[in-house]
Amino acid sequence: MPGETITLQVGQCGNQVGLQYWQQLASEHGINADGSASPYPTNTNNNFQFRDLAGSTTSEAETSTKYRDDHPELFFTLSDSNRYTPRSILIDMEPSVIGKSTSALPMFNPRNVHLSEQGNGAANNWINGYKYGTEEEEALINLIDREADKCNNLANFQLLHSVAGGTGSGVGSKVLELISDRYGHKKLLNTFSIFPSNEDTSDVVVQPYNTILTLKRLIDYSDATFIFHNDSLNRIENLLFNNNVQQNTNGNDDLFLGANKLIASVTASLSNPLRFPGYMYSSIESIISNLVPTPDLKFLTSAIAPFSSQKHNYINEYDMILELSNDRYKTNRVNNDTNYITMLNYLIGDNLDQREIRKGILKSQQRTQFVPWAARSVQVVHGKKSPFINSSNNLDGVQITNNTSIVDVFNKILKQFDLLMKRKAYLNRYYSSVEEENEVVELFNQSREAVKSVVDEYKACKELNYLDDDEDEEDVVADDIITQDQDMEI
Numbered sequence: 001m002p003g004e005t006i007t008l009q010v011g012q013c014g015n016q017v018g019l020q021y022w023q024q025l026a027s028e029h030g031i032n033a034d035g036s037a038s039p040y041p042t043n044t045n046n047n048f049q050f051r052d053l054a055g056s057t058t059s060e061a062e063t064s065t066k067y068r069d070d071h072p073e074l075f076f077t078l079s080d081s082n083r084y085t086p087r088s089i090l091i092d093m094e095p096s097v098i099g100k101s102t103s104a105l106p107m108f109n110p111r112n113v114h115l116s117e118q119g120n121g122a123a124n125n126w127i128n129g130y131k132y133g134t135e136e137e138e139a140l141i142n143l144i145d146r147e148a149d150k151c152n153n154l155a156n157f158q159l160l161h162s163v164a165g166g167t168g169s170g171v172g173s174k175v176l177e178l179i180s181d182r183y184g185h186k187k188l189l190n191t192f193s194i195f196p197s198n199e200d201t202s203d204v205v206v207q208p209y210n211t212i213l214t215l216k217r218l219i220d221y222s223d224a225t226f227i228f229h230n231d232s233l234n235r236i237e238n239l240l241f242n243n244n245v246q247q248n249t250n251g252n253d254d255l256f257l258g259a260n261k262l263i264a265s266v267t268a269s270l271s272n273p274l275r276f277p278g279y280m281y282s283s284i285e286s287i288i289s290n291l292v293p294t295p296d297l298k299f300l301t302s303a304i305a306p307f308s309s310q311k312h313n314y315i316n317e318y319d320m321i322l323e324l325s326n327d328r329y330k331t332n333r334v335n336n337d338t339n340y341i342t343m344l345n346y347l348i349g350d351n352l353d354q355r356e357i358r359k360g361i362l363k364s365q366q367r368t369q370f371v372p373w374a375a376r377s378v379q380v381v382h383g384k385k386s387p388f389i390n391s392s393n394n395l396d397g398v399q400i401t402n403n404t405s406i407v408d409v410f411n412k413i414l415k416q417f418d419l420l421m422k423r424k425a426y427l428n429r430y431y432s433s434v435e436e437e438n439e440v441v442e443l444f445n446q447s448r449e450a451v452k453s454v455v456d457e458y459k460a461c462k463e464l465n466y467l468d469d470d471e472d473e474e475d476v477v478a479d480d481i482i483t484q485d486q487d488m489e490i
């Protein structure tokens, strides 16, 4: 039996993504906004019927919790009065976003909400968020411990946040540190980290500072980080829904709604085999260990197949696997030089055709450029559709990969960071005295170095002898590759 997952949603982005995520999980398990459960449908002769306890006086809610084939309890607690509550902790430094979430989904436990008393937010400043998290350490740990105590067999913590603002980045970093300190060796810690739009100008000029500082904590404490890039999410949304996200927006909530649904879809799919058990993957640990071969290579990318497009109501398994390998649907940009380390395709549907899957795997293996030392393994997870969802698609697909496109993502951030740092632009927002200035500069330098080392690692992993344990040799390899890349640019 898999263990439970505790979610921490921090800051505006974390909580807005969190709302979509919980709405999706709730609908997949037939849980209403107030936490009450719908009766569990059973499939007889392809007609869905509600299981009934003939002659029993058992209430509808009890019936629905006793006779289930799914496992909502991995993500929800169930109260004595048969109400489901997300195993989630909601944190922000201003009240409006969480207020909207708890109104939309009263199933959230109000005791799991942590809000700053001042209520002004962290003003897009990692240090403000981090300092606040440090002051509130005890309250945060109490919340986390209390939720952990409710689990029989806690498997992992997952953090939803943006890396670029002040709260999700700064308080999020503190939360990672606290969890790692207390639970780190025993429990998995994974993050869903949203990266800002940086194609034109980033919407807040200091975002590269916040991103670099957050990345250092992700590098130090996370076991696996799923990266979502707002630019790529907008692009996929335009492709899927054939609209222009930038023009169809009115107000901040709508601006991110489509992107957040995409993130929620990937995040929910990840745990599909645990919540709707089949014969594959009985734990989150086994899924993550398939994706992350060494702790130095733990930044993951995903792709979402065009599940909502009317053109694609029916798609077979072969086509789905190929669609998922289409770079257009990746949540972070990849290019021709991208090498893959691991690849996991989730196909979620009923009665999957094994022959089509095998054909798809073979084709995808031929088309994918793997790093030379990795098993050229295109893996397929057979997910089950929720009996509560009456979607018009026969098959949903999500792909999660570990690949070297992270080099470009991180290099872009390093470049933006260096431009700011060279002129110490806006650096004074991060300190209030000369002593603090030195500390802050040191903190930035350490963080930059850590991010650069991940870039070097992902470059080095393209080599055949990457796994050799001769450190000197590895350094040489890294240098060689940098030189090669520079040559190519020229």
Ligand SMILES: Nc1nc2c(ncn2[C@@H]2O[C@H](COP(=O)(O)OP(=O)(O)OP(=O)(O)O)[C@@H](O)[C@H]2O)c(=O)[nH]1
Pocket (backbone or CB within 6 Å): 010, 011, 012, 013, 014, 016, 017, 093, 120, 121, 122, 123, 124, 125, 162, 163, 164, 165, 166, 167, 168, 169, 194, 195, 196, 197, 203, 230, 256, 259, 260
């Ligand atoms: N995908 C997505 N991105 C978001 C959302 N909300 C904000 N962002 C992005 O996140 C970054 C800003 O982070 P926020 O989450 O708003 O900031 P915060 O964590 O609340 O921190 P402060 O407001 O500074 O206290 C910007 O790059 C936004 O584009 C959202 O709901 N979805």
Ligand SMILES: [Mg+2]
Pocket (backbone or CB within 6 Å): 011, 012, 094, 121, 122, 165, 167
């Ligand atoms: Mg905010």
